[in-house]
Amino acid sequence: MAYLALYRKWRPLVFEDVVEQEHVVKTLKNSIVSDHIAHAYLFCGTRGTGKTTMAKIFSRAINCLSPKDGDPCNQCEICKGILAGNILDVIEIDAASNNSVDDVRVIRDEVIYTPSQAKKKVYIIDEVHMLSTGAFNALLKTLEEPPSHVVFILATTEPHKLPATILSRCQRFDFRRIPIDSIVGRINKIASASEVELQSEAAKLIAKMSDGALRDAISILDQCISQGDNEITYDHVLKVVGIVNDTFLSEVVDAIHERNIEIIFAKIEELVLAGKDIAKFLSDIVLYYRNLLIVKLTENPGEIIDVMEDVLNIMKRQSNDLSKEEIILTIRELSSVESSLKWATHPRVLLEIALVKVCDCNFSKDRDSLLERLTMLEDRISSGSFVQIHSNQQSANSNEGKNEDAVKNSTKSSGKSSRHEVLELGKKDIQSLKPVVCWSEVIDDLRKNGRMVLYANLMEAKAVELSDRTIGILPGGAKSICKMLLTKAENIEVLEASFKSKIGKDVRIKCIDEDCILEGVSEAQKEENEIVKKAQEFADKINMPLDIIEE
Numbered sequence: 001m002a003y004l005a006l007y008r009k010w011r012p013l014v015f016e017d018v019v020e021q022e023h024v025v026k027t028l029k030n031s032i033v034s035d036h037i038a039h040a041y042l043f044c045g046t047r048g049t050g051k052t053t054m055a056k057i058f059s060r061a062i063n064c065l066s067p068k069d070g071d072p073c074n075q076c077e078i079c080k081g082i083l084a085g086n087i088l089d090v091i092e093i094d095a096a097s098n099n100s101v102d103d104v105r106v107i108r109d110e111v112i113y114t115p116s117q118a119k120k121k122v123y124i125i126d127e128v129h130m131l132s133t134g135a136f137n138a139l140l141k142t143l144e145e146p147p148s149h150v151v152f153i154l155a156t157t158e159p160h161k162l163p164a165t166i167l168s169r170c171q172r173f174d175f176r177r178i179p180i181d182s183i184v185g186r187i188n189k190i191a192s193a194s195e196v197e198l199q200s201e202a203a204k205l206i207a208k209m210s211d212g213a214l215r216d217a218i219s220i221l222d223q224c225i226s227q228g229d230n231e232i233t234y235d236h237v238l239k240v241v242g243i244v245n246d247t248f249l250s251e252v253v254d255a256i257h258e259r260n261i262e263i264i265f266a267k268i269e270e271l272v273l274a275g276k277d278i279a280k281f282l283s284d285i286v287l288y289y290r291n292l293l294i295v296k297l298t299e300n301p302g303e304i305i306d307v308m309e310d311v312l313n314i315m316k317r318q319s320n321d322l323s324k325e326e327i328i329l330t331i332r333e334l335s336s337v338e339s340s341l342k343w344a345t346h347p348r349v350l351l352e353i354a355l356v357k358v359c360d361c362n363f364s365k366d367r368d369s370l371l372e373r374l375t376m377l378e379d380r381i382s383s384g385s386f387v388q389i390h391s392n393q394q395s396a397n398s399n400e401g402k403n404e405d406a407v408k409n410s411t412k413s414s415g416k417s418s419r420h421e422v423l424e425l426g427k428k429d430i431q432s433l434k435p436v437v438c439w440s441e442v443i444d445d446l447r448k449n450g451r452m453v454l455y456a457n458l459m460e461a462k463a464v465e466l467s468d469r470t471i472g473i474l475p476g477g478a479k480s481i482c483k484m485l486l487t488k489a490e491n492i493e494v495l496e497a498s499f500k501s502k503i504g505k506d507v508r509i510k511c512i513d514e515d516c517i518l519e520g521v522s523e524a525q526k527e528e529n530e531i532v533k534k535a536q537e538f539a540d541k542i543n544m545p546l547d548i549i550e551e
Contacts, residue, residue, distance in 0.1 A: 028070070040151070040153075040171065095129075178214050197230060224240050268355075296319040296322070433466070473510070
Protein backbone atom coordinates (compact mmCIF):
# COMPACT_ATOMS: atom_id res chain seq x y z
CA MET A 1 0.00 0.00 0.00
CA ALA A 2 1.33 3.47 -0.91
CA TYR A 3 2.57 5.65 1.96
CA LEU A 4 0.06 8.25 3.11
CA ALA A 5 1.34 11.53 4.57
CA LEU A 6 0.56 11.95 8.27
CA TYR A 7 -1.52 15.10 7.79
CA ARG A 8 -3.80 13.14 5.41
CA LYS A 9 -3.82 10.01 7.54
CA TRP A 10 -4.79 11.99 10.65
CA ARG A 11 -7.28 14.33 8.98
CA PRO A 12 -10.34 14.57 11.30
CA LEU A 13 -13.44 12.64 10.24
CA VAL A 14 -15.91 14.21 12.69
CA PHE A 15 -16.37 17.72 14.03
CA GLU A 16 -15.06 16.92 17.54
CA ASP A 17 -11.64 15.99 16.14
CA VAL A 18 -11.09 19.44 14.66
CA VAL A 19 -8.70 21.27 17.00
CA GLU A 20 -9.57 24.67 18.55
CA GLN A 21 -12.45 25.63 16.23
CA GLU A 22 -15.35 25.05 18.63
CA HIS A 23 -17.10 28.29 17.62
CA VAL A 24 -17.40 27.02 14.04
CA VAL A 25 -18.23 23.44 15.03
CA LYS A 26 -21.10 24.48 17.30
CA THR A 27 -22.82 26.59 14.63
CA LEU A 28 -22.44 24.04 11.84
CA LYS A 29 -23.69 21.13 13.98
CA ASN A 30 -26.71 23.11 15.11
CA SER A 31 -27.56 23.99 11.52
CA ILE A 32 -27.44 20.29 10.58
CA VAL A 33 -29.53 19.15 13.57
CA SER A 34 -32.14 21.86 12.94
CA ASP A 35 -31.97 21.39 9.15
CA HIS A 36 -31.18 25.06 8.56
CA ILE A 37 -28.59 24.67 5.83
CA ALA A 38 -27.57 27.91 4.14
CA HIS A 39 -26.78 28.01 0.44
CA ALA A 40 -23.26 29.50 0.80
CA TYR A 41 -20.54 29.41 3.48
CA LEU A 42 -17.20 31.20 3.65
CA PHE A 43 -14.39 29.59 5.69
CA CYS A 44 -11.46 31.96 6.14
CA GLY A 45 -8.29 31.84 8.21
CA THR A 46 -4.57 31.17 7.99
CA ARG A 47 -3.18 27.99 6.47
CA GLY A 48 -3.45 24.68 8.32
CA THR A 49 -6.29 25.69 10.65
CA GLY A 50 -8.87 23.21 9.32
CA LYS A 51 -10.87 25.06 6.65
CA THR A 52 -10.83 22.34 3.99
CA THR A 53 -11.17 19.61 6.62
CA MET A 54 -14.25 21.30 8.07
CA ALA A 55 -15.73 21.71 4.57
CA LYS A 56 -15.30 17.97 3.88
CA ILE A 57 -16.86 16.94 7.19
CA PHE A 58 -19.75 19.35 6.60
CA SER A 59 -20.31 18.03 3.07
CA ARG A 60 -20.66 14.49 4.45
CA ALA A 61 -22.79 15.57 7.42
CA ILE A 62 -25.47 17.26 5.29
CA ASN A 63 -25.67 14.20 3.02
CA CYS A 64 -25.26 11.45 5.63
CA LEU A 65 -28.05 8.88 5.77
CA SER A 66 -27.79 8.49 9.57
CA PRO A 67 -26.05 11.53 11.16
CA LYS A 68 -25.23 11.42 14.88
CA ASP A 69 -25.80 14.74 16.68
CA GLY A 70 -24.78 16.63 13.57
CA ASP A 71 -21.71 14.46 12.85
CA PRO A 72 -21.48 12.21 9.76
CA CYS A 73 -21.56 8.51 10.58
CA ASN A 74 -18.79 7.76 8.05
CA GLN A 75 -20.28 4.26 7.72
CA CYS A 76 -23.22 4.70 5.36
CA GLU A 77 -23.00 4.34 1.61
CA ILE A 78 -22.96 8.11 1.01
CA CYS A 79 -20.23 8.85 3.58
CA LYS A 80 -18.01 6.06 2.31
CA GLY A 81 -18.55 7.17 -1.27
CA ILE A 82 -17.61 10.77 -0.48
CA LEU A 83 -14.53 9.66 1.48
CA ALA A 84 -13.44 7.46 -1.42
CA GLY A 85 -14.20 10.17 -3.97
CA ASN A 86 -16.67 7.98 -5.83
CA ILE A 87 -19.71 10.25 -5.47
CA LEU A 88 -19.71 13.11 -7.95
CA ASP A 89 -22.19 15.21 -6.01
CA VAL A 90 -19.37 16.65 -3.83
CA ILE A 91 -17.02 18.60 -6.08
CA GLU A 92 -13.73 20.09 -4.91
CA ILE A 93 -12.30 22.89 -7.05
CA ASP A 94 -8.90 24.54 -6.70
CA ALA A 95 -9.49 28.18 -7.64
CA ALA A 96 -5.73 28.78 -7.91
CA SER A 97 -5.60 26.70 -11.10
CA ASN A 98 -9.24 26.96 -12.21
CA ASN A 99 -9.80 30.68 -11.97
CA SER A 100 -11.12 31.68 -15.37
CA VAL A 101 -14.61 32.70 -16.46
CA ASP A 102 -14.99 29.45 -18.41
CA ASP A 103 -14.31 27.37 -15.28
CA VAL A 104 -17.09 29.17 -13.40
CA ARG A 105 -19.46 28.88 -16.38
CA VAL A 106 -19.11 25.08 -16.13
CA ILE A 107 -20.27 25.29 -12.50
CA ARG A 108 -23.14 27.60 -13.49
CA ASP A 109 -24.31 25.15 -16.16
CA GLU A 110 -24.08 22.11 -13.84
CA VAL A 111 -25.89 23.42 -10.76
CA ILE A 112 -29.31 23.13 -12.40
CA TYR A 113 -29.06 19.33 -12.35
CA THR A 114 -30.19 17.51 -9.21
CA PRO A 115 -27.76 15.30 -7.25
CA SER A 116 -27.32 11.78 -8.56
CA GLN A 117 -26.95 10.01 -5.20
CA ALA A 118 -26.63 12.51 -2.34
CA LYS A 119 -29.24 14.85 -0.86
CA LYS A 120 -27.37 17.99 -1.87
CA LYS A 121 -24.76 18.88 -4.43
CA VAL A 122 -21.80 20.54 -2.64
CA TYR A 123 -19.16 22.70 -4.32
CA ILE A 124 -15.99 23.23 -2.22
CA ILE A 125 -13.97 26.03 -3.83
CA ASP A 126 -10.53 26.28 -2.21
CA GLU A 127 -8.42 29.47 -2.36
CA VAL A 128 -11.44 31.26 -3.79
CA HIS A 129 -9.66 34.65 -3.65
CA MET A 130 -7.62 33.51 -6.67
CA LEU A 131 -10.63 33.75 -8.99
CA SER A 132 -10.40 36.47 -11.61
CA THR A 133 -12.75 39.47 -11.61
CA GLY A 134 -14.67 38.00 -14.52
CA ALA A 135 -15.00 34.67 -12.72
CA PHE A 136 -16.38 36.37 -9.62
CA ASN A 137 -18.93 38.19 -11.77
CA ALA A 138 -19.95 34.91 -13.42
CA LEU A 139 -20.32 33.24 -10.00
CA LEU A 140 -22.27 36.10 -8.45
CA LYS A 141 -25.79 35.37 -9.72
CA THR A 142 -25.47 31.62 -9.12
CA LEU A 143 -24.21 32.26 -5.58
CA GLU A 144 -27.06 34.68 -4.90
CA GLU A 145 -29.94 32.39 -5.94
CA PRO A 146 -28.70 28.81 -6.36
CA PRO A 147 -31.10 25.87 -6.67
CA SER A 148 -32.27 24.48 -3.32
CA HIS A 149 -30.20 21.32 -3.78
CA VAL A 150 -26.85 23.18 -4.06
CA VAL A 151 -24.48 24.32 -1.27
CA PHE A 152 -21.34 26.37 -1.87
CA ILE A 153 -18.43 26.25 0.59
CA LEU A 154 -15.73 28.81 -0.18
CA ALA A 155 -12.36 28.59 1.58
CA THR A 156 -9.71 31.31 1.55
CA THR A 157 -6.69 32.60 3.43
CA GLU A 158 -7.27 36.16 2.19
CA PRO A 159 -10.94 37.15 2.59
CA HIS A 160 -10.13 40.84 2.05
CA LYS A 161 -9.52 40.05 -1.64
CA LEU A 162 -13.09 38.88 -2.15
CA PRO A 163 -15.62 41.35 -3.58
CA ALA A 164 -18.14 42.70 -1.10
CA THR A 165 -20.93 41.31 -3.28
CA ILE A 166 -19.60 37.78 -2.67
CA LEU A 167 -18.99 38.29 1.05
CA SER A 168 -22.52 39.56 1.63
CA ARG A 169 -24.03 36.37 0.19
CA CYS A 170 -22.15 33.95 2.45
CA GLN A 171 -22.24 32.92 6.08
CA ARG A 172 -18.70 33.73 7.20
CA PHE A 173 -16.66 31.70 9.70
CA ASP A 174 -13.20 32.85 10.81
CA PHE A 175 -10.84 30.04 11.80
CA ARG A 176 -8.41 30.84 14.62
CA ARG A 177 -4.73 30.08 14.77
CA ILE A 178 -4.17 26.98 16.86
CA PRO A 179 -2.41 27.55 20.24
CA ILE A 180 0.93 25.89 20.93
CA ASP A 181 -0.46 23.66 23.72
CA SER A 182 -3.18 22.26 21.44
CA ILE A 183 -0.64 21.55 18.68
CA VAL A 184 1.67 19.85 21.18
CA GLY A 185 -1.17 17.63 22.40
CA ARG A 186 -2.10 16.62 18.86
CA ILE A 187 1.42 15.79 17.63
CA ASN A 188 2.17 13.87 20.85
CA LYS A 189 -0.88 11.72 20.11
CA ILE A 190 0.28 11.15 16.53
CA ALA A 191 3.87 10.37 17.63
CA SER A 192 2.62 7.87 20.21
CA ALA A 193 0.45 6.12 17.61
CA SER A 194 3.45 6.02 15.28
CA GLU A 195 5.52 4.36 18.05
CA VAL A 196 7.96 7.26 18.19
CA GLU A 197 9.12 8.99 21.39
CA LEU A 198 8.80 12.75 21.07
CA GLN A 199 10.64 14.81 23.69
CA SER A 200 8.62 17.66 25.23
CA GLU A 201 11.11 20.35 24.12
CA ALA A 202 11.07 18.94 20.59
CA ALA A 203 7.26 19.00 20.55
CA LYS A 204 7.23 22.64 21.70
CA LEU A 205 9.75 23.60 19.02
CA ILE A 206 7.65 21.93 16.31
CA ALA A 207 4.56 23.75 17.58
CA LYS A 208 6.38 27.11 17.60
CA MET A 209 7.72 26.56 14.09
CA SER A 210 4.24 25.80 12.73
CA ASP A 211 3.03 29.32 13.57
CA GLY A 212 -0.47 28.20 14.53
CA ALA A 213 -0.92 25.81 11.59
CA LEU A 214 -1.52 22.21 12.71
CA ARG A 215 -0.90 20.82 9.21
CA ASP A 216 2.59 22.40 9.20
CA ALA A 217 3.34 20.86 12.61
CA ILE A 218 2.25 17.38 11.45
CA SER A 219 4.37 17.75 8.29
CA ILE A 220 7.46 18.65 10.37
CA LEU A 221 6.79 15.65 12.62
CA ASP A 222 6.42 13.45 9.54
CA GLN A 223 9.79 14.67 8.26
CA CYS A 224 11.44 13.96 11.62
CA ILE A 225 9.97 10.44 11.74
CA SER A 226 11.23 9.81 8.21
CA GLN A 227 14.81 10.18 9.47
CA GLY A 228 14.45 6.69 10.94
CA ASP A 229 15.08 7.44 14.64
CA ASN A 230 12.71 6.13 17.30
CA GLU A 231 13.33 9.21 19.47
CA ILE A 232 12.91 12.80 18.28
CA THR A 233 14.99 15.31 20.25
CA TYR A 234 15.21 19.11 20.27
CA ASP A 235 18.46 19.08 18.25
CA HIS A 236 16.92 16.60 15.82
CA VAL A 237 14.11 19.06 15.03
CA LEU A 238 16.60 21.92 14.67
CA LYS A 239 18.47 20.00 11.99
CA VAL A 240 15.31 19.08 10.12
CA VAL A 241 13.77 22.56 9.97
CA GLY A 242 17.08 24.34 9.35
CA ILE A 243 17.03 26.84 12.21
CA VAL A 244 19.57 27.68 14.88
CA ASN A 245 19.06 27.18 18.58
CA ASP A 246 18.62 29.88 21.19
CA THR A 247 22.18 29.43 22.47
CA PHE A 248 23.59 30.36 19.06
CA LEU A 249 21.31 33.41 18.90
CA SER A 250 22.32 34.54 22.39
CA GLU A 251 26.00 34.34 21.43
CA VAL A 252 25.35 36.51 18.35
CA VAL A 253 23.47 39.06 20.50
CA ASP A 254 26.38 39.16 22.97
CA ALA A 255 28.81 39.76 20.10
CA ILE A 256 26.63 42.61 18.78
CA HIS A 257 26.48 44.19 22.24
CA GLU A 258 30.27 43.91 22.63
CA ARG A 259 30.76 45.32 19.08
CA ASN A 260 32.90 42.25 18.31
CA ILE A 261 32.80 42.14 14.51
CA GLU A 262 35.22 39.20 14.34
CA ILE A 263 32.92 36.90 16.33
CA ILE A 264 29.92 38.02 14.29
CA PHE A 265 31.62 37.09 11.02
CA ALA A 266 32.70 33.76 12.50
CA LYS A 267 29.11 33.00 13.57
CA ILE A 268 27.77 33.83 10.12
CA GLU A 269 30.42 31.53 8.59
CA GLU A 270 29.31 28.77 10.96
CA LEU A 271 25.70 29.43 9.98
CA VAL A 272 26.41 29.17 6.25
CA LEU A 273 28.57 26.04 6.56
CA ALA A 274 25.76 24.35 8.52
CA GLY A 275 23.43 25.00 5.58
CA LYS A 276 21.04 27.23 7.54
CA ASP A 277 18.74 29.70 5.82
CA ILE A 278 20.01 33.30 6.09
CA ALA A 279 16.50 34.80 5.92
CA LYS A 280 15.22 32.45 8.62
CA PHE A 281 18.17 33.31 10.85
CA LEU A 282 17.47 37.03 10.49
CA SER A 283 13.82 36.45 11.33
CA ASP A 284 14.85 34.42 14.38
CA ILE A 285 17.21 37.08 15.68
CA VAL A 286 14.56 39.79 15.28
CA LEU A 287 12.18 37.64 17.34
CA TYR A 288 14.98 37.10 19.88
CA TYR A 289 15.35 40.88 20.31
CA ARG A 290 11.57 41.13 20.59
CA ASN A 291 11.73 38.64 23.47
CA LEU A 292 14.55 40.69 25.03
CA LEU A 293 12.27 43.74 24.92
CA ILE A 294 9.50 41.79 26.67
CA VAL A 295 11.95 40.60 29.33
CA LYS A 296 13.13 44.19 29.74
CA LEU A 297 9.68 45.72 30.15
CA THR A 298 7.64 43.06 31.97
CA GLU A 299 7.81 41.54 35.42
CA ASN A 300 6.78 38.01 34.39
CA PRO A 301 8.17 37.48 30.87
CA GLY A 302 7.92 33.70 31.20
CA GLU A 303 4.14 34.01 30.91
CA ILE A 304 4.43 35.74 27.53
CA ILE A 305 7.40 34.16 25.78
CA ASP A 306 7.82 30.40 25.51
CA VAL A 307 11.49 29.53 26.05
CA MET A 308 13.43 27.16 28.26
CA GLU A 309 14.40 28.31 31.75
CA ASP A 310 18.14 28.55 31.03
CA VAL A 311 17.48 30.63 27.89
CA LEU A 312 15.18 32.93 29.88
CA ASN A 313 17.97 33.50 32.43
CA ILE A 314 20.37 34.43 29.62
CA MET A 315 17.78 36.87 28.24
CA LYS A 316 17.36 38.49 31.65
CA ARG A 317 21.10 39.02 31.88
CA GLN A 318 21.27 40.46 28.36
CA SER A 319 18.26 42.74 28.88
CA ASN A 320 19.97 44.24 31.93
CA ASP A 321 23.00 45.12 29.78
CA LEU A 322 20.90 46.65 26.99
CA SER A 323 18.73 49.75 27.12
CA LYS A 324 15.21 49.81 25.76
CA GLU A 325 16.32 52.21 23.02
CA GLU A 326 19.15 49.92 21.88
CA ILE A 327 16.79 46.96 21.57
CA ILE A 328 14.16 48.95 19.67
CA LEU A 329 16.71 50.43 17.29
CA THR A 330 18.23 47.02 16.60
CA ILE A 331 14.80 45.51 15.86
CA ARG A 332 14.00 48.41 13.55
CA GLU A 333 17.31 48.16 11.68
CA LEU A 334 17.23 44.38 11.21
CA SER A 335 13.53 44.36 10.27
CA SER A 336 14.22 46.85 7.49
CA VAL A 337 16.61 44.33 5.92
CA GLU A 338 14.23 41.36 6.24
CA SER A 339 11.95 42.32 3.36
CA SER A 340 14.79 42.82 0.88
CA LEU A 341 16.82 39.78 1.93
CA LYS A 342 14.81 37.19 -0.01
CA TRP A 343 15.33 39.10 -3.27
CA ALA A 344 19.04 39.71 -2.70
CA THR A 345 21.61 37.99 -4.92
CA HIS A 346 24.01 37.76 -1.95
CA PRO A 347 21.87 37.52 1.21
CA ARG A 348 24.91 36.72 3.35
CA VAL A 349 26.57 40.02 2.43
CA LEU A 350 23.37 41.91 3.18
CA LEU A 351 23.14 40.26 6.61
CA GLU A 352 26.78 41.01 7.42
CA ILE A 353 26.36 44.67 6.46
CA ALA A 354 23.23 44.93 8.61
CA LEU A 355 24.98 43.48 11.67
CA VAL A 356 28.05 45.69 11.19
CA LYS A 357 25.73 48.69 10.87
CA VAL A 358 24.03 47.74 14.13
CA CYS A 359 27.42 47.47 15.84
CA ASP A 360 28.41 50.92 14.55
CA CYS A 361 25.08 52.41 15.71
CA ASN A 362 24.71 53.94 12.24
CA PHE A 363 20.95 54.00 12.40
CA SER A 364 18.45 55.83 10.24
CA LYS A 365 17.74 59.50 10.71
CA ASP A 366 14.02 59.40 11.25
CA ARG A 367 12.55 61.30 14.18
CA ASP A 368 12.04 58.33 16.53
CA SER A 369 15.55 57.03 15.91
CA LEU A 370 17.12 60.43 16.61
CA LEU A 371 15.25 60.78 19.89
CA GLU A 372 16.18 57.26 20.95
CA ARG A 373 19.85 57.79 20.07
CA LEU A 374 19.94 61.04 22.04
CA THR A 375 18.40 59.25 25.01
CA MET A 376 21.06 56.54 24.74
CA LEU A 377 23.85 59.14 24.71
CA GLU A 378 22.36 60.93 27.73
CA ASP A 379 22.25 57.65 29.65
CA ARG A 380 25.90 56.98 28.83
CA ILE A 381 26.95 60.44 29.96
CA SER A 382 25.04 60.16 33.24
CA SER A 383 26.62 56.75 33.92
CA GLY A 384 30.11 58.07 33.13
CA SER A 385 30.66 55.68 30.22
CA PHE A 386 30.97 58.37 27.57
CA VAL A 387 34.21 58.02 25.58
CA GLN A 388 36.52 60.96 26.19
CA ILE A 389 38.73 62.57 23.54
CA HIS A 390 42.31 61.36 23.75
CA SER A 391 44.65 63.72 25.61
CA ASN A 392 47.04 64.29 22.71
CA GLN A 393 44.11 65.26 20.51
CA GLN A 394 43.02 67.74 23.15
CA SER A 395 46.50 69.28 23.38
CA ALA A 396 46.81 69.47 19.61
CA ASN A 397 43.56 71.38 19.43
CA SER A 398 44.00 73.41 22.63
CA ASN A 399 43.91 76.79 20.90
CA GLU A 400 40.84 75.85 18.97
CA GLY A 401 39.28 74.56 22.20
CA LYS A 402 39.90 77.90 23.92
CA ASN A 403 38.16 79.68 21.09
CA GLU A 404 35.23 77.30 21.34
CA ASP A 405 35.04 77.86 25.10
CA ALA A 406 34.91 81.57 24.49
CA VAL A 407 32.08 81.08 22.03
CA LYS A 408 30.22 78.83 24.48
CA ASN A 409 30.68 81.27 27.35
CA SER A 410 29.45 84.16 25.29
CA THR A 411 26.51 82.05 24.11
CA LYS A 412 25.58 81.11 27.68
CA SER A 413 25.96 84.68 28.92
CA SER A 414 23.64 85.96 26.21
CA GLY A 415 21.06 83.35 27.21
CA LYS A 416 20.95 81.91 23.65
CA SER A 417 22.02 78.35 23.07
CA SER A 418 22.59 78.66 19.32
CA ARG A 419 21.51 80.37 16.13
CA HIS A 420 18.59 77.99 15.95
CA GLU A 421 15.91 78.63 18.57
CA VAL A 422 13.12 76.15 19.20
CA LEU A 423 9.86 77.58 17.91
CA GLU A 424 6.78 76.76 19.97
CA LEU A 425 3.48 78.31 18.88
CA GLY A 426 0.16 77.59 20.45
CA LYS A 427 -3.20 78.36 18.90
CA LYS A 428 -3.32 82.16 18.71
CA ASP A 429 -5.05 84.83 16.71
CA ILE A 430 -3.05 86.46 13.97
CA GLN A 431 -3.67 89.90 15.44
CA SER A 432 -1.81 88.97 18.63
CA LEU A 433 1.48 88.49 16.75
CA LYS A 434 3.72 91.54 16.96
CA PRO A 435 4.57 93.07 13.56
CA VAL A 436 8.22 93.65 12.70
CA VAL A 437 8.80 97.42 12.82
CA CYS A 438 11.62 97.47 10.26
CA TRP A 439 9.70 95.47 7.62
CA SER A 440 9.06 98.53 5.43
CA GLU A 441 12.79 99.33 5.51
CA VAL A 442 13.64 95.76 4.48
CA ILE A 443 11.18 96.02 1.56
CA ASP A 444 12.77 99.32 0.54
CA ASP A 445 16.24 97.70 0.61
CA LEU A 446 15.00 95.06 -1.85
CA ARG A 447 13.99 97.82 -4.27
CA LYS A 448 17.28 99.70 -3.87
CA ASN A 449 19.31 96.51 -4.42
CA GLY A 450 17.45 95.66 -7.64
CA ARG A 451 15.53 92.68 -6.23
CA MET A 452 12.43 93.79 -8.10
CA VAL A 453 10.68 90.40 -8.37
CA LEU A 454 11.05 89.79 -4.65
CA TYR A 455 10.13 93.42 -3.92
CA ALA A 456 6.97 93.31 -6.06
CA ASN A 457 5.67 90.11 -4.50
CA LEU A 458 6.46 91.04 -0.88
CA MET A 459 4.96 94.53 -0.98
CA GLU A 460 1.62 93.26 0.32
CA ALA A 461 3.16 90.68 2.65
CA LYS A 462 3.44 91.11 6.42
CA ALA A 463 6.31 90.29 8.77
CA VAL A 464 5.56 89.19 12.34
CA GLU A 465 7.71 88.12 15.28
CA LEU A 466 7.23 84.41 15.94
CA SER A 467 10.01 84.35 18.53
CA ASP A 468 13.06 86.35 19.53
CA ARG A 469 15.07 85.04 16.56
CA THR A 470 12.35 83.90 14.17
CA ILE A 471 10.41 86.13 11.78
CA GLY A 472 7.37 84.89 9.93
CA ILE A 473 6.43 86.17 6.48
CA LEU A 474 2.69 86.20 5.76
CA PRO A 475 2.21 86.21 1.95
CA GLY A 476 0.01 88.89 0.47
CA GLY A 477 -2.02 88.73 -2.76
CA ALA A 478 -0.12 86.17 -4.87
CA LYS A 479 0.42 83.62 -2.11
CA SER A 480 1.66 80.80 -4.32
CA ILE A 481 4.29 82.96 -6.04
CA CYS A 482 5.38 84.44 -2.72
CA LYS A 483 5.75 81.01 -1.14
CA MET A 484 7.73 79.80 -4.15
CA LEU A 485 10.13 82.75 -3.88
CA LEU A 486 10.64 82.13 -0.16
CA THR A 487 11.63 78.52 -0.76
CA LYS A 488 14.80 79.65 -2.56
CA ALA A 489 17.85 79.83 -0.32
CA GLU A 490 19.26 82.93 -2.03
CA ASN A 491 16.09 84.95 -1.32
CA ILE A 492 16.06 83.83 2.31
CA GLU A 493 19.71 84.88 2.68
CA VAL A 494 18.96 88.33 1.26
CA LEU A 495 16.08 88.84 3.70
CA GLU A 496 18.01 87.52 6.70
CA ALA A 497 20.98 89.79 5.89
CA SER A 498 18.70 92.81 5.58
CA PHE A 499 16.97 92.07 8.89
CA LYS A 500 20.34 91.60 10.59
CA SER A 501 21.49 95.02 9.41
CA LYS A 502 18.31 96.59 10.84
CA ILE A 503 17.95 94.82 14.19
CA GLY A 504 21.57 93.81 14.84
CA LYS A 505 21.20 90.04 15.30
CA ASP A 506 20.80 86.83 13.28
CA VAL A 507 17.25 85.80 12.55
CA ARG A 508 15.50 82.94 10.79
CA ILE A 509 12.82 83.44 8.14
CA LYS A 510 9.72 81.28 8.06
CA CYS A 511 7.17 81.49 5.26
CA ILE A 512 3.77 80.88 6.86
CA ASP A 513 0.12 81.50 6.12
CA GLU A 514 -2.88 82.41 8.26
CA ASP A 515 -4.10 78.81 8.52
CA CYS A 516 -0.76 77.76 9.96
CA ILE A 517 -0.96 80.50 12.60
CA LEU A 518 -4.58 79.87 13.49
CA GLU A 519 -4.14 76.15 13.86
CA GLY A 520 -0.75 76.33 15.52
CA VAL A 521 2.46 74.58 14.57
CA SER A 522 2.17 71.57 12.27
CA GLU A 523 2.99 68.10 13.52
CA ALA A 524 6.22 68.11 11.50
CA GLN A 525 7.28 71.39 13.18
CA LYS A 526 6.49 69.98 16.63
CA GLU A 527 8.58 66.89 15.91
CA GLU A 528 11.44 69.04 14.64
CA ASN A 529 11.26 71.24 17.75
CA GLU A 530 11.36 68.20 20.04
CA ILE A 531 14.47 66.82 18.34
CA VAL A 532 16.23 70.21 18.37
CA LYS A 533 15.41 70.76 22.04
CA LYS A 534 16.74 67.32 23.00
CA ALA A 535 19.88 67.84 20.91
CA GLN A 536 20.51 71.19 22.58
CA GLU A 537 20.11 69.67 26.06
CA PHE A 538 22.60 66.98 25.13
CA ALA A 539 25.07 69.55 23.75
CA ASP A 540 24.86 71.52 26.99
CA LYS A 541 25.59 68.38 29.04
CA ILE A 542 28.83 67.65 27.21
CA ASN A 543 29.74 71.35 27.05
CA MET A 544 29.82 71.49 23.27
CA PRO A 545 28.54 74.25 20.95
CA LEU A 546 25.64 73.33 18.67
CA ASP A 547 24.73 74.94 15.35
CA ILE A 548 21.59 73.70 13.60
CA ILE A 549 21.78 73.98 9.81
CA GLU A 550 18.51 73.73 7.93
CA GLU A 551 18.57 72.18 4.46
